[in-house]
Amino acid sequence: MWLELIPAGLALGAVIIANYTDLKDRIIPNKLTFSLIGFGIVFYLAFGISSGEFVRAFYGVIGASIAFGIGYVMWLTGGWAGGDVKLFTALGALLPAYEAPYLAPPYSVNYPLFPLTILFNGIIAAIPFLLIYVAVSRAMGRGAFYETVKISELKEGMIPAEIIYEKNGKIKRYDSGYFGFLSRAFGTPEWDRQLANPDRAAGISRYYVGVLRRMVREGKLKDRIKIKKGMPFAPALGAGVFIGIFYGGLYWGLLTLLA
Template identity: 35%
Template sequence: MNLEIILILLSIITCIISTITDIKQEIIPNTLTFSMIIIGLIITTVNYIINNNLNINYYLFIILTFTFSYILWYLNVWAGGDVKLFTALACLLPPEIQNMVIYNIMGITIPIHNFIPLPITLILNSILLILPLLLLMITRTIFKKYTKKQILKITINKEILINTTKLSIVILLINLISQYILIDHILIKITLLFLLTIIINKLLKNNRITYTLIIPIILYSILTSKIIEISIIYCLCLMIKSIKIVFKNNIIKETLTTKQPINKLEEGMILRKPIKKDNQIIIKPQSHGLTKKEIQKIQQLKQTPKTILIQKSISFAPIILLGLITTITIGNLTLIINNLLQTIIL
């Protein structure tokens, strides 16, 4: 069996075991991750020595993966076990795996990769794949927080309609220019998009003029089969508006926060806010979570409320497993999404 296939199978098995333990026990065993780090390093290094082809990038990518995932751990994106799992996968996935051709569709080699190291691609893919779950959680919070009328006002909003109309005009102008002038470089297209957006914004300062252009734009898009593009632009403007509302009202924090009774605090739970005594902070929120001593300290405080705010924990190992399979079979999702956006909009 090919060495690369063995390493891929080991990576998948590691992620499956991590997923099971993370869901059931909310932990990724150190014995598993450290074992895979050692096994990956030994197998790959021995293979390099035998073939007299030492690839220094392999070791640099491991350090880079650990550093990048550690920074995200420090920012409370995931737990310490996830950092060790990503590092273990970096040890099991040498750069040579990225050059493997698995299959070919319509002349396109899959998986699609670029200069980004495979372990970093895995991290980026995992983050992208958790976004739909986070979006569902945020949507659930929004529906709890706002009434149907308020949500409808956000969806059918004057600002969104105006921005959609302006951006549609910009895209239509770029398409018109492209018919007479060949624009094949992405940076030129982005620059043109930026400049035309500024010009259209200045020309259409009066919103009444913009409103009169809405129906002609819709009719033109229907007649020229551009309705899908206009719909995508509208969804993009709606998404930007929604993101503004989410951040303005701290909905992400609210989504990832739960009230926990003092008597049910457990080791490893992460505080959302510092615990104070006589207006002085005695326990700060830490990435590693509460210790047994800190829990006892909280429970002994006389002025402590019955419940405190705790950061919700999301089992990230299943997402990493999905990210690994996606990275191996499809490739870099950021690259694929970028190419799709270029095709649709530009």
């Protein structure tokens, strides 16, 4: 039915806009993502009730929930920003299930799991560019996912890759290393006050930027901090959507080829 093409068209438009704003200003507007989440939920609710498919009426809710759950885990690991999570949630609400013209995984047609196809497509499409990026960063002597900057040059919104905290009047650091939030989940030092928090999605606040700079001026803290290098994931999600809508599942094609 042609009505089912409306969410696909909106998803294509959404990733185009999100890619533009993410690459230009490093932000994905909440107005875009929240409105599409709401539209997807209402669309499938109305579509399911009008067609008598009451299970399908909840596809928007289920697709958004699955996408949000995956995105939240990605955010916890530090791989995604909050905007990426909201964009993926919107795509889950719009395209919980979709029958691609070529290689459509069975679950993406019969069940609200098409967000998995979008994600896997995006990851597969991004791998060559990610390898090139890592190789170039290593060749230039820079970290691929982290970098060290001076606290005097720290800006609001930057996401620290280490915990800086105060305990008994002393300023200390805790680096959770490559295991990220898993290390912090299973054991972090106790503190009286936390000055830099890697798990804060919005990054470091203006207030704590000022606090850290004051600590540097007072000689209590060395003028350096390890921060995460943000990599926009919107282009990968965009590629995943375009490939999914016009082709299907890349990984499903690979499995078919191997089989």
